[in-house]
Amino acid sequence: xxxxxxxxxxxxxxxxxxxxxxxxxxxxxxxxxxxxxxxxxxxxxxxxxxxxxxxxxxxxxxxxxxxxxxxxxxxxxxxxxxxxxxxxxxxxxxxxxxxxxxxxxxxxxxxxxxxxxxxxxxxxxxxxxxxxxxxxxxxxxxxxxxxxxxxxxxxxxxxxxxxxxxxxxxxxxxxxxxxxxxxxxxxxxxxxxxxxxxxxxxxxxxxxxxxxxxxxxxxxxxxxxxxxxxxxxxxxxxxxxxxxxxxxxxxxxxxxxxxxxxx
Amino acid sequence: xxxxxxxxxxxxxxxxxxxxxxxxxxxxxxxxxxxxxxxxxxxxxxxxxxxxxxxxxxxxxxxxxxxxxxxxxxxxxxxxxxxxxxxxxxxxxxxxxxxxxxxxxxxxxxxxxxxxxxxxxxxxxxxxxxxxxxxxxxxxxxxxxxxxxxxxxxxxxxxxxxxxxxxxxxxxxxxxxxxxxxxxxxxxxxxxxxxxxxxxxxxxxxxxxxxxxxxxxxxxxxxxxxxxxxxxxxxxxxxxxxxxxxxx
Numbered sequence: 452x453x454x455x456x457x458x459x460x461x462x463x464x465x466x467x468x469x470x471x472x473x474x475x476x477x478x479x480x481x482x483x484x485x486x487x488x489x490x491x492x493x494x495x496x497x498x499x500x501x502x503x504x505x506x507x508x509x510x511x512x513x514x515x516x517x518x519x520x521x522x523x524x525x526x527x528x529x530x531x532x533x534x535x536x537x538x539x540x541x542x543x544x545x546x547x548x549x550x551x552x553x554x555x556x557x558x559x560x561x562x563x564x565x566x567x568x569x570x571x572x573x574x575x576x577x578x579x580x581x582x583x584x585x586x587x588x589x590x591x592x593x594x595x596x597x598x599x600x601x602x603x604x605x606x607x608x609x610x611x612x613x614x615x616x617x618x619x620x621x622x623x624x625x626x627x628x629x630x631x632x633x634x635x636x637x638x639x640x641x642x643x644x645x646x647x648x649x650x651x652x653x654x655x656x657x658x659x660x661x662x663x664x665x666x667x668x669x670x671x672x673x674x675x676x677x678x679x680x681x682x683x684x685x686x687x688x689x690x691x692x693x694x695x696x697x698x699x700x701x702x703x704x705x706x707x708x709x710x711x712x713x714x
Numbered sequence: 715x716x717x718x719x720x721x722x723x724x725x726x727x728x729x730x731x732x733x734x735x736x737x738x739x740x741x742x743x744x745x746x747x748x749x750x751x752x753x754x755x756x757x758x759x760x761x762x763x764x765x766x767x768x769x770x771x772x773x774x775x776x777x778x779x780x781x782x783x784x785x786x787x788x789x790x791x792x793x794x795x796x797x798x799x800x801x802x803x804x805x806x807x808x809x810x811x812x813x814x815x816x817x818x819x820x821x822x823x824x825x826x827x828x829x830x831x832x833x834x835x836x837x838x839x840x841x842x843x844x845x846x847x848x849x850x851x852x853x854x855x856x857x858x859x860x861x862x863x864x865x866x867x868x869x870x871x872x873x874x875x876x877x878x879x880x881x882x883x884x885x886x887x888x889x890x891x892x893x894x895x896x897x898x899x900x901x902x903x904x905x906x907x908x909x910x911x912x913x914x915x916x917x918x919x920x921x922x923x924x925x926x927x928x929x930x931x932x933x934x935x936x937x938x939x940x941x942x943x944x945x946x947x948x949x950x951x952x953x954x955x956x957x958x959x960x961x962x
Binding site for chain 1: 818822826907913914915916923924927931
């Protein structure tokens with residue numbers, strides 16, 4: 452830990468124990484969230500989320516491909532995350548590292564386990580041809596809490612996704628004009644907490660992430676059920692703190708969901 | 715080759731008995747050994763049901779590459795890897811995204827227990843090889859890796875015990891097999907440090923209400939307590955043998 456971080460750690464921890472934060476937020480407040488949909492014209496669906504200074508763009512592409520042999524009647528979901536080097540001095544070009552893989556897999560788990568996409572409706576020819584939904588998370592500026600920003604942008608991009616209309620003629624797939632929305636039935640929202648000393652705070656920004664003991668992400672679906680959890684970082688949690696976090700996560704998720712799901 | 719096996723419709727019968735004959739709250743049979751590899755500084759082996767997992771620890775030793783060395787503590791590294799023959803369909807030996815994620819979370823679950831500050835600039839490398847997999851390998855890996863660390867004589871605050879709980883056929887169960895994990899509604903792996911009463915690994919996938927989540931969490935912690943007992947016994951037994959050998 453560098454000396455500056457150590458100084459900050461003291462300051463941040465003291466403030467948090469008084470229920471305050473360096474940027475003036477309350478312990479369970481999110482930073483300002485700005486959401487734009489349809490920001491990449493060549494993508495089937497796209498969204499950009501600005502969470503304070505954190506900025507994440509997500510594009511979806513849809514292609515025809517083969518289903519997995521164990522689920523021959525379902526489309527395929529693939530989530531990938533790129534920590535683009537322009538987003539932070541700590542990101543380096545090269546193959547995905549453990550952080551980007553974890554980010555992609557946590558976003559993936561939320562979408563998959565809440566059964567957000569009706570994958571069975573993406574089957575063209577059982578066992579042979581299905582639609583593959585590629586969700587590519589592109590981190591453009593890293594100022595903390597990439598998971599929540601990415602998960603929100605991914606959900607928004609999926610809602611924004613247009614499926615090409617098609618018909619099967621004599622075993623051949625022909626694309627027709629026009630689009631359908633991607634069949635969605637659930638809206639998972641990830642809420643991440645940082646643990647600093649013995650307090651938990653929502654939506655840690657970069658300086659808080661640098662001094663936190665551990666973090667936990669709790670993803671809840673539209674019915675308030677928990678569909679994914681991921682603890683990260685070198686610290687630890689008590690059962691009590693985790694349950695407290697789960698309750699806050701459910702409330703916060705309802706607020707965030709209103710940003711992407713209209714009506 | 716993957717044989718086409720028909721998955722049973724029911725994983726738990728009316729009398730709350732699971733496919734392998736266990737009750738809802740019962741662990742699979744566990745066998746643990748420590749100090750079984752010649753070259754490693756510490757090693758351990760676990761069989762938990764049909765899981766067979768080996769762990770070895772090298773270190774504290776000089777860090778390579780050098781720029782990764784930490785000025786104030788040891789670098790704890792961890793590699794979770796599955797043998798190509800450990801699952802039905804051959805797994806490519808190249809590390810998959812799943813293995814990279816698991817290596818990361820396993821490392822993070824062990825680190826709070828290790829006094830890394832005693833060995834600045836060194837590295838402690840933990841290698842985990844899954845030889846046979848049947849669900850719950852990340853938890854069994856943590857259980858066995860923490861024993862390998864202890865066997866290497868690395869100062870630790872405690873052992874780390876890990877166990878999963880989840881929901882299968884509408885009921886909450888302990889220590890899920892692969893079939894139960896795939897056919898069930900939720901899986902919650904958890905690692906726990908007994909004398910700090912701290913949870914160092916927590917993941918979940920599936921669908922649970924907050925109430926069920928709380929119960930599953932507590933169930934997993936209870937499982938960890940049992941596993942911790944077995945870990946302690948194994949280590950003690952080893953040192954009794956060492957003592958006898960010395961006295962002879």
